[in-house]
Amino acid sequence: MVSEHASPLAVLGGADAGGQNVHVAALATALGARGHQVTVHTRRDAPDLPARVPLAPGVVVEHVPAGPPRPVPKDELLPYMPEFAEELGRRWLDERPDVVHAHFWMSGYAALLAARDLDVPVAQTFHALGSVKRRHQREADTSPPERRWLEPRVAREADAVIATCSSEVQELCAYRVRPDSAVVIPCGVDLDLFRPDGPVALRGDRPRVLSIGRMVPRKGVDTAIEAIAAVPDAELVVAGGPGAEELDADPEARRLRALADEHGVADRVTFLGRVPHDEAPALMRSADAVVSVPWYEPFGMVPVEAMACGTPVVASAVGGHLDTVIDGVTGLHVPPRDPAALAGRLTELLADRRRRTRLGRAGARRARALYSWDRIAASTESVYEQLAGYGPRAAMAGLVGLAGGTKGARS
Structure with a gap:
């Protein structure tokens, strides 16, 4: 490789x-x-x-x-x-x-x-x-x-x-x-690490929404911050970017903090900084919903990892999210860069525990079956x-899901 x-x-x-x-x-x-x-x-x-x-x-x-x-x-x-x-x-x-x-x-x-x-x-x-x-x-x-x-x-x-x-x-x-x-x-997705059962990160009484991933503008964390301002009482936890001790010096973290302050939700938005990969599942399990709302996304690991943890996902309807998150079945879709639409979906979801449970269970089944x-x-x-040349040559289309049997190749 x-x-x-x-x-x-x-x-x-x-x-x-x-x-x-x-x-x-x-x-x-x-x-x-x-x-x-x-x-x-x-x-x-x-x-x-x-x-x-x-x-x-x-x-x-x-x-x-x-x-x-x-x-x-x-x-x-x-x-x-x-x-x-x-x-x-x-x-x-x-x-x-x-x-x-x-x-x-x-x-x-x-x-x-x-x-x-x-x-x-x-x-x-x-x-x-x-x-x-x-x-x-x-x-x-x-x-x-x-x-x-x-x-x-x-x-x-x-x-x-x-x-x-x-x-x-x-x-x-x-x-x-x-x-x-x-x-x-x-x-x-690592199904031994990302699974519904396991440790759960500490949390308070507020409904928790989690955004996790790289802290770069295209990931849409600003959309989540603007949306949370219209979701009363909910907290937004933002994980990713540099270490917690380096957030003050990071331009994107400073921009996002200023945005939270501008929208009056600085007390409801928490920036954790970088979270080790093996600690992400506990954080996902602690959330009532995981949001992943990038402008575009070639695949998007976060929704699949959250689904594997049994946590409902709200994802922008772009790129790989269109394949992984089935709207209304394993999660919810929203248009990218649309805080109002995201706020509406989150408000509905956070008010309906049974729906969250249903989406989470369906997401976990899909993750385990396909990913x-x-x-x-x-x-x-x-x-x-x-x-x-170990097998018969055929068109690449149609190979998805097939399992080969020849072992020992070097790549």
Whole structure:
């Protein structure tokens, strides 16, 4: 695997550390459990990092030197990708992988450069598409200008594109991706960690609404703050971003605190800062509802994790949320960037305990049936097998949910 900026070893909650890190770590671990040997290549972003770090049985993380050994924002990494690719090529020449699976467009660019003379098939997962990012963020999009033409090229040249939701496949059509090269395989959830039973975080008597995830504008935390002002007595707990001790210095945290003060709800909005991944389930179980209302969302891990915990979800009707949250059955949809609509849905939900229970139970059933990491790994394995020639070649469409049986491949 190649994940140039999103190390599976990273601490979550920063601007560039979130769902992709979890996805790469969990998928690699699940593939290792299925008998594969998995190496995850990520950029060395500190001088004292060991060259190789075991992650799980059958899985190792390799830190690849490319650019300065310090954190660099992901949108500034493109100049270092030729160096990254050159190092990958040297390593793969010594030990050729059966399949390369790249995560994010820059990883795909580097992987294709490294694999082009080695006859190694490349699968690509974008996690976010530049075309969608530009549409929603406009001038706030910090992607390098080269992304406009390099990302579609990566999509066309990859042997398979593994999209995480159905709306992503529709977007890929504009990139002129071959129809038989695309498959939808969603992200998964750790069902041993995220489950209805387990510890519950302390809380008071107020109805609790939880927003959890990266603290960046597109995640829509401001929408949740504006909405909570119209939901009497409810509290909003905001988890994510830098550590609690660093919130005062964080521009986005300061903006959101000022917004809460402006709307007169500073006493009902609590900012926790970064929460360790293994503490998130207890926080989700303590909530009466989890809100996830980004402007756009390539997949969205938070709604699925909350569903797995049996907590009802109110999610913006965008991207992966349209696949994971069934409106009125496993959660509720609202338009993005619409505080009034969110306030209305929350008011209804918080006033109806039986409905919350019904949605929570249905969400937990759906998460357990469709989003286990073993199921996701089995579907991904099927794509790998076909690319590596272990199974009969067939169109990628239709592979979702199939479980392959060949073990021992290197990726």
